[in-house]
Amino acid sequence: NITVTNKLAQRLMEASGEPVSGQQLADEFxxxxxxxxxxxxxxQEKGxxxxxxxxxxxVLSDIPDSLEASTIQPLLKTQLLGKTIEYIASTESTQIIAHQLAQTGVSHGTAVLAEEQTAGRGRMARKWDSAYGKGIWMSIILRPDxxxxxAxxxxxxxxxxxxxxxxxxxxxxxxxxxPxxxxVNGKKCTGILTELQSDADGIQALIIGIGLNANQEADDFSEEVRNIATSLKMETGKHVSRQELVRSILFxxxxxxxxxxxxGFGVLKLMWESYSTTIGKKVRARMARETLEGIAEGITDDGVLQLRTADGKLHGIYSADIEM
Ligand code: BT5
Structure with a gap:
């Protein structure tokens, strides 16, 4: 019975290294x-x-470095996000699974997590490098009204x-x-891909895909991205806990x-701007049909980038690759 095992793991994790007697556990459960x-x-067999x-x-002294529900859900501080976790060791893309689940009506906050993606994707069908066990490959289903x-x-x-x-x-x-x-230090450690399911009534589901490089070494990346990508381990010199990161992201x-x-978006926009390296800089925005150069002046309340070109015109950019 998975749930009792998980709850037991949770009970021991919450005891933070203090022993809990077999009798007490037997009574509680x-x-x-x-x-x-x-x-x-x-x-113990699971690690x-x-x-x-x-x-x-x-006494629980260590937990396996996996992203299974049993290791994430204890210590999770959310009301709804991550309360249902779909874990798959290997999948083409957690986005695909999340889209399927969303159509079956799963609840707001359901998260899909994988150790590996064999066809992880970025925007415009670009590839997302997703090495086994090294990163967080997660898609979260939200149903905001x-x-x-x-979106x-x-x-x-x-x-x-x-x-x-x-x-x-x-x-x-x-x-x-x-967007x-x-x-971290100029190299990409995370990419986010937001997709949606909608109909005449509006948004049915937002699928937020997060790809975060946690514990890769340079060798773990494909040659195509090795020079532009980094992982948190490469930046800190230390193994990082994917479980803690997942819990914190969901929180x-x-x-x-x-x-x-x-x-509304106001406060969040301010927070976003405070972390942004794009605003106030001279950038080149590559879009499907054209490339524009100018100063990135800000984002609108809808998240549209405002770019002022040399001729003084202000352009609203919805989607582009930015070079600085
Ligand atoms: C993104 O696209 O940055 C969105 C990536 C979203 C990935 C997550 S993982 C969970 C979920 N399931 C999926 O299948 N996808 C989502 P974009 O802005 O288009 O950037 C893609 C580009 O980033 C590629 O063309 C490469 O240049 C580069 N890239 C690929 N893999 C990378 C990695 N692991 N780390 C850093 N850069 C990478």
Whole structure:
């Protein structure tokens, strides 16, 4: 029974290294001590380090570095986000799974997580490098009651949530490059892809795809991206906890979504601008049909980049690749 095992893991994680007796666990979960012992064995087989201290009980000293629900959900500080986690070791793309799930009516906040993507994607069908076990490849299904044209704001909100999570967990100071890149020391460590399902009634689901490079070494990246990509481990010199990052991203995304629904985009726009490296700079915006050069003056309330070209004209840019 998966759920009892998970709850037991949660109970031991929350005990923060203090022993919990088999009898107490048996009482709390309404099962026998033999059954407790069997669940403990299951957890140990999954990579949880649990020792049994004589006369005191079970102590959890380490958890496996996986993104399964059982390792993420204990210590999760959200009301809704991540309360349902769909975990797949290997998949083409968590976006595909999330789109399918969204159509079956899963609830707001459902998250899809994979250890590896074999066909991870960026914008405009570009490839997203997704090495096994090294990053966070996650798609979150949100169901906000907002008009379709406001959807792009969620890319910016998600970017701020990811930056806050990276700061909190690693102490690094990432920058945001409009619209969806998170950079550390000028190299890309996270990309965000927002897709939506909508009909005449408006947005049915937003699928927020987050690809975060956590523990890669340079060799783990394909040659195409090696020079432009970085991981949090490469920047800090330390292995980072993907579990903590996922929990923190979900926490901030939930907080910011609430602020957004209650108060609108204003405060979040200010936060986004404070992390942005794009605003105030001279940039080149490559779009499908043309390339424009000018000063990035700001973003509108809808997340549209305002670019002023040398002739003094102000252009609203909805989607582009930015070079600085
Ligand atoms: C993005 O696209 O940056 C959005 C990436 C979203 C990935 C997530 S992972 C979970 C979910 N499931 C998916 O299948 N996708 C989402 P874009 O701005 O188009 O940038 C793509 C470009 O980034 C590529 O053309 C490469 O140049 C570069 N790139 C690819 N993989 C990278 C990586 N792991 N780290 C840094 N840069 C990368």
């Amino acid at each position: 309404g099962i026998s001590r033999t059954s407790v012992w069997k669940h403990i064995k299951d957890l 949880y380090e649990i020792t049994s201290v004589k006369k005191k009980g079970y 907002i008009p379709v044209q406001r 792009p704001q969620f890319t910016l909100i998600a970017a701020v949530a990811v930056v806050r999570a990276i700061e909190e967990v690693t102490g690094l100071r990432p920058d945001i490059k409009w 969806n890149d998170i950079l 901030y995304l939930e907080q910011y979504t609430e602020i957004y629904i209650k108060e």
